Amino acid sequence: MNENAHESERTPVEQRGLYFEEFDPSARYLHRPGRTVTEADNVFFTTMTMNTQALHLDSAWSETQEFGQRLVNSMFTLATMVGSSVAQLTQGTLVANLGFDSVVFPHPLYHGDTLYSETVVTQKRLSKSRQGQGIVALEHTGRNQNGVIVATAVRNVLVRCREGAA
Numbered sequence: 001m002n003e004n005a006h007e008s009e010r011t012p013v014e015q016r017g018l019y020f021e022e023f024d025p026s027a028r029y030l031h032r033p034g035r036t037v038t039e040a041d042n043v044f045f046t047t048m049t050m051n052t053q054a055l056h057l058d059s060a061w062s063e064t065q066e067f068g069q070r071l072v073n074s075m076f077t078l079a080t081m082v083g084s085s086v087a088q089l090t091q092g093t094l095v096a097n098l099g100f101d102s103v104v105f106p107h108p109l110y111h112g113d114t115l116y117s118e119t120v121v122t123q124k125r126l127s128k129s130r131q132g133q134g135i136v137a138l139e140h141t142g143r144n145q146n147g148v149i150v151a152t153a154v155r156n157v158l159v160r161c162r163e164g165a166a
Contacts, residue, residue, distance in 0.1 A: 017090040019162040020134035025121040031084040034116040034145070037072050042111060045076040072109040077151050081142035084117040093159045095133055101154040107144070114145040122154065132161050 046056040054061050055071050062070040086094075109115060123137040135158055142151040 015087060015091060017086070017088065017093040018159070019093055020124065020126070020136065020159050021162050023089075023121045023124055023136050023159075025124065027121070029085070029088055029119045031088055031117045031119065034114040035080050035084065036114040037076070037080075037109060037111060039070075039111045042070070042072045042076060045079075046073045049073075049075065051075070067108055067110075069110060072111065072113070074105045074109075074151070077105065077109050077115065077142060078103060078153060080115055081117045081140050081151050082153065082155065084115075085119050085138070085140060089119060089138070090157060090159060095130075095158040095160060098135065098156040098158055101137070101156065103151070103153045105151050107148050107150045109142075109144060109150045113150075115150065116143050116145070117141065118143075126161070127158065130158065132163055133158055134161055135159075 042056055046053070051073060053073070055065065055067075056073045057070070059070055062068075118141050120139050120141075121136060122139050123135075125135055127133045127135055135156060138155045138157060140151075140153045140155060141149060144150050
């Protein structure tokens with residue numbers, strides 16, 4: 001195709017997530033780029049969600065506690081970990097987020113840490129009650145820049161099948 005082709009002559013490519021059939025249980029989906037978390041991110045998210053936990057807001061007090069510094073709000077960590085998967089996995093193909101089976105935070109995330117997220121498919125099946133849709137269990141893992149796991153979550157989603165996309 002001519003590099004000066006008119007817009008109507010170009011093949012449109014729209015970014016989307018995966019249809020049910022495309023979720024591969026043998027794959028490990030790496031969501032990039034990572035997200036370096038700033039103090040502003042943490043304070044804004046924490047106050048926006050009305051969380052008054054001093055471990056997120058009070059630097060002087062947090063320095064006297066077990067970790068010696070403020071911690072990134074774990075709900076920010078969860079939301080960012082899951083959110084980073086959307087463009088690659090569920091953008092435009094998700095019908096509903098059905099819920100979480102488990103959420104674990106084995107290590108804290110600190111200001112200045114970079115969160116890298118990945119996802120594996122642990123189960124998938126066609127919906128019994130919604131034709132053209134399937135349920136996929138996604139295990140999200142968040143790691144800091146040193147590869148230390150800071151969060152895991154198992155999330156169940158309802159997604160469209162390719163045939164049900166219209």
